[in-house]
Amino acid sequence: HGHIAMTYTALCTLRTLGDDWSRIDKKGIIQALPHLQLDNGSFQCISVGSEHDMRFLYCACCISYMLQDWSGVDMDCACQYIRDCKSFDGALALIPGQEGHGGSTFTGIASLILMNRLEQVLDPAWRQELIYWCVTRQVGGMQGRPNKDEDTCYSYWIGGTLRLLQVDDPTVQPKEYSSNTVGADALLNHGALCDYVFQCQTQMGGFGKIVGAYPDVLHSFYSLAYLSLSQDHDPDDDEKTKRVVGSLNCTLGIGSNTAALFEP
Numbered sequence: 001h002g003h004i005a006m007t008y009t010a011l012c013t014l015r016t017l018g019d020d021w022s023r024i025d026k027k028g029i030i031q032a033l034p035h036l037q038l039d040n041g042s043f044q045c046i047s048v049g050s051e052h053d054m055r056f057l058y059c060a061c062c063i064s065y066m067l068q069d070w071s072g073v074d075m076d077c078a079c080q081y082i083r084d085c086k087s088f089d090g091a092l093a094l095i096p097g098q099e100g101h102g103g104s105t106f107t108g109i110a111s112l113i114l115m116n117r118l119e120q121v122l123d124p125a126w127r128q129e130l131i132y133w134c135v136t137r138q139v140g141g142m143q144g145r146p147n148k149d150e151d152t153c154y155s156y157w158i159g160g161t162l163r164l165l166q167v168d169d170p171t172v173q174p175k176e177y178s179s180n181t182v183g184a185d186a187l188l189n190h191g192a193l194c195d196y197v198f199q200c201q202t203q204m205g206g207f208g209k210i211v212g213a214y215p216d217v218l219h220s221f222y223s224l225a226y227l228s229l230s231q232d233h234d235p236d237d238d239e240k241t242k243r244v245v246g247s248l249n250c251t252l253g254i255g256s257n258t259a260a261l262f263e264p
Contacts, residue, residue, distance in 0.1 A: 001046040001048055002032060002046070002047070003045050003046055004033075004036055004044075004045050004046075004056050004059045004060060004063070005045055005059050007029060007063060008059040008062050008063055011066055012062075012252070012253070012254050012258075015066075015254075015261060015262075016254060016255065016258050026067050026069070029067065029072075030063075030064070030067060030069045030071060030072040032047065033060055033063070033064070033072030033073060034072050034073075034074075037072075037073065037074060037077065037078070039077075040080075040084070040096075041057070041074070041078045041081030041082075041084075042054070042056065042057055042081050042095070043056035043057045043059070043060045044056060045059075052095075053104070054082070054085060054092065054093075054094050054095070054104040054107045054108050055094065055103070055107055057078055057081060057082070057108075057111055058107035058110060058111045061073065061110070061111040061114040061115055062114065062252055062253075066252070068262070075115050075117065078111065078115065079115070079120070079121050082108045082112060082121060084096040085104065086100075086126070087100035089129070089133050089146075090126060090129030090130040090132070090133045091105045091133045091134075092104045092105040092107075092108040092109070099145060100133065101144055102142070102144035102145070102154045102157035102158045102161070103144065103153075103154075105133075105134070105157070106157040106158070106160050106161045106164075109122075109130075109161050109164050109165065110160075110250075113164055114252075127165060130161075130165065131184045131187070134161050134162050134165075134184070135162070135184075135187050135188065137158050138158075138188055138189060138192070138193060140193075140195075140196055141154075141193060141196030141197070142154040142157075142158050142159065142193060142196075144157065144158070149210065150196060150210065151209045151210060151219075152197050152200045152209055152210070152219050152222060152223045152226075153219050153222040153223075155196075155197055155223065155226035156222040156223075156226040156229070157222070159185050159188060159226050159229055159230075160185075160225070160226075160229065160250045162183055162184040163183045163185045163229055163250045164183060164250060164251065165184040166183045166184070185229060185233075186233065188233075190233040193230065194227065194230050197223050197226060197227060199211045200213065200219070200223065201215075202215045206219075206220040207220045224245055225248055225253065227244070227245045228246060228247065228248040229250065231245065
């Protein structure tokens with residue numbers, strides 16, 4: 001069975017490697033999406049019944065955006081699901097009624113941006129509540145939920161969410177957010193956050209989730225993704241001419257140069 005998360009990552013990987021997608025069955029991918037969306041607006045990962053939550057809704061939005069065809073997604077239903085996942089503190093849960101979480105918050109906000117529905121769903125009061133929740137997750141490094149330990153991947157999930165939330169002009173709704181666009185992540189202490197991420201870099205290469213942990217691919221990727229965003233806040237590099245990590249499109253989670261290929 002086709003898997004929605006694997007489809008999203010496959011499309012990103014192929015484009016990143018320079019493939020022209022000529023062998024991709026785009027029509028088949030889009031036609032499969034309605035069979036994965038449930039009545040509550042969420043998406044399951046495979047068509048024969050599976051877990052269903054905010055992660056797979058995000059995958060559906062990324063796929064639709066990259067293929068420039070939204071006919072497979074009921075946007076109104078998807079937006080209502082995101083509303084239903086709002087926690088008491090303004091963050092988003094994976095499913096309705098659960099605790100707000102950094103990963104599900106990022107995927108929900110990114111999905112709204114991809115659907116061009118951020119301003120429709122996120123009113124000013126909720127926006128400020130969410131920004132406060134994200135900023136207060138920093139305890140040196142970044143935690144994914146209140147009273148939890150720091151973890152490198154949340155540097156990106158929370159930092160990326162703040163990058164997508166504009167603070168100066170909340171009415172602005174760009175179609176693309178690159179690492180040259182500074183949002184509410186300017187409110188973070190990036191020096192302390194970078195220090196924590198680099199403490200998790202190991203002598204064998206890569207990054208672990210916490211200090212002293214063995215490195216893994218997931219935490220190495222998200223550590224680098226955060227470090228890409230952090231370069232916009234380097235006081236010693238005002239012109240941003242010496243980027244150590246490539247520029248990132250935060251909404252899609254891929255390099256900005258690759259993301260530019262998907263612009264309508």
